[in-house]
Amino acid sequence: MASLRGRTAIVTGGGRGIGAAICRRLARDGAQVIVVDRDLEPAVSIAGEVGGEALQLDVSEPAAVAASLSGRDVDILVNNAGYDSFAWFTDVTPAQWRQLLAVNLEGVFACTQAVLPHMQSQRFGRIINVSSEAGRIGSSGNAVYAAAKGGVIAFTKSIARENARFAITANVVLPGPVDTPLLDEIRATGEPGERMIAAMRAGTQLGRLGTPDEIAPAIAFLASDDAAYVTAEAWGVSGGMGISG
Numbered sequence: 001m002a003s004l005r006g007r008t009a010i011v012t013g014g015g016r017g018i019g020a021a022i023c024r025r026l027a028r029d030g031a032q033v034i035v036v037d038r039d040l041e042p043a044v045s046i047a048g049e050v051g052g053e054a055l056q057l058d059v060s061e062p063a064a065v066a067a068s069l070s071g072r073d074v075d076i077l078v079n080n081a082g083y084d085s086f087a088w089f090t091d092v093t094p095a096q097w098r099q100l101l102a103v104n105l106e107g108v109f110a111c112t113q114a115v116l117p118h119m120q121s122q123r124f125g126r127i128i129n130v131s132s133e134a135g136r137i138g139s140s141g142n143a144v145y146a147a148a149k150g151g152v153i154a155f156t157k158s159i160a161r162e163n164a165r166f167a168i169t170a171n172v173v174l175p176g177p178v179d180t181p182l183l184d185e186i187r188a189t190g191e192p193g194e195r196m197i198a199a200m201r202a203g204t205q206l207g208r209l210g211t212p213d214e215i216a217p218a219i220a221f222l223a224s225d226d227a228a229y230v231t232a233e234a235w236g237v238s239g240g241m242g243i244s245g
């Protein structure tokens with residue numbers, strides 16, 4: 001079992017869904033976890049559960065991110081916070097696409113930039129980004145989200161290149177459809193949402209949705225000393241959804 005004893009991890013969007021499962025798993029492996037979320041209450045709840053710290057922060061606000069995260073004694077950053085909104089691209093307004101990019105892509109920039117100087121000075125760091133298979137193979141009704149997630153993949157590889165000399169690794173995990181409150185929001189749209197989820201399920205080789213607990217172990221591995229020689233990887237944890245990508 002990989003051990004994270006003595007490591008401190010920041011997990012963004014840690015209040016629920018995949019992020020909450022990541023917090024639980026990293027804590028179980030011995031890490032001290034800082035649960036970052038836009039919503040304070042769930043962050044406090046998960047932090048209480050894992051014996052960590054809760055931090056209310058909107059990752060789409062770079063000044064607030066810098067103020068809260070810069071200089072922290074952190075070893076592992078999991079950029080997990082994200083959201084999706086479903087619409088044909090012809091219906092997406094500039095305000096909507098800017099917000100999707102601000103959270104899903106620029107939020108990753110802001111958090112990464114805040115923690116890198118400390119990681120560089122200690123000559124150790126693990127950056128693990130949560131993208132999506134949509135970022136590799138595209139997705140109908142999610143063009144801007146997919147573009148942001150594709151950007152996260154390219155950004156991760158670039159950070160891996162720039163920071164290898166500091167023994168910092170950067171990898172990106174691409175979940176497929178995972179049963180979280182995010183999917184509940186799609187279900188809530190009724191018949192079109194159910195159809196979309198059925199299509200997602202059919203798009204996997206395993207023919208089913210994943211669970212948050214099936215994503216977290218990949219993150220824990222990439223955070224661990226066992227993954228010291230793994231960097232710049234884009235790792236699908238998606239029931240085989242990325243097979244054509």
Ligand SMILES: NC(=O)c1ccc[n+]([C@@H]2O[C@H](COP(=O)([O-])OP(=O)(O)OC[C@H]3O[C@@H](n4cnc5c(N)ncnc54)[C@H](O)[C@@H]3O)[C@@H](O)[C@H]2O)c1
Binds near residue numbers: 017103177181
């Ligand atoms: N669920 C899926 O099918 C799926 C598939 C592929 C990728 N992903 C990605 O996995 C990550 C987690 O998704 P999830 O399904 O657990 O979502 P979720 O909506 O269940 O949870 C996301 C969490 O992030 C927080 N958050 C959202 N915007 C934030 C912001 N601006 N600043 C700080 N916190 C913020 C929310 O409050 C929430 O606690 C996201 O990046 C998502 O894009 C999810």
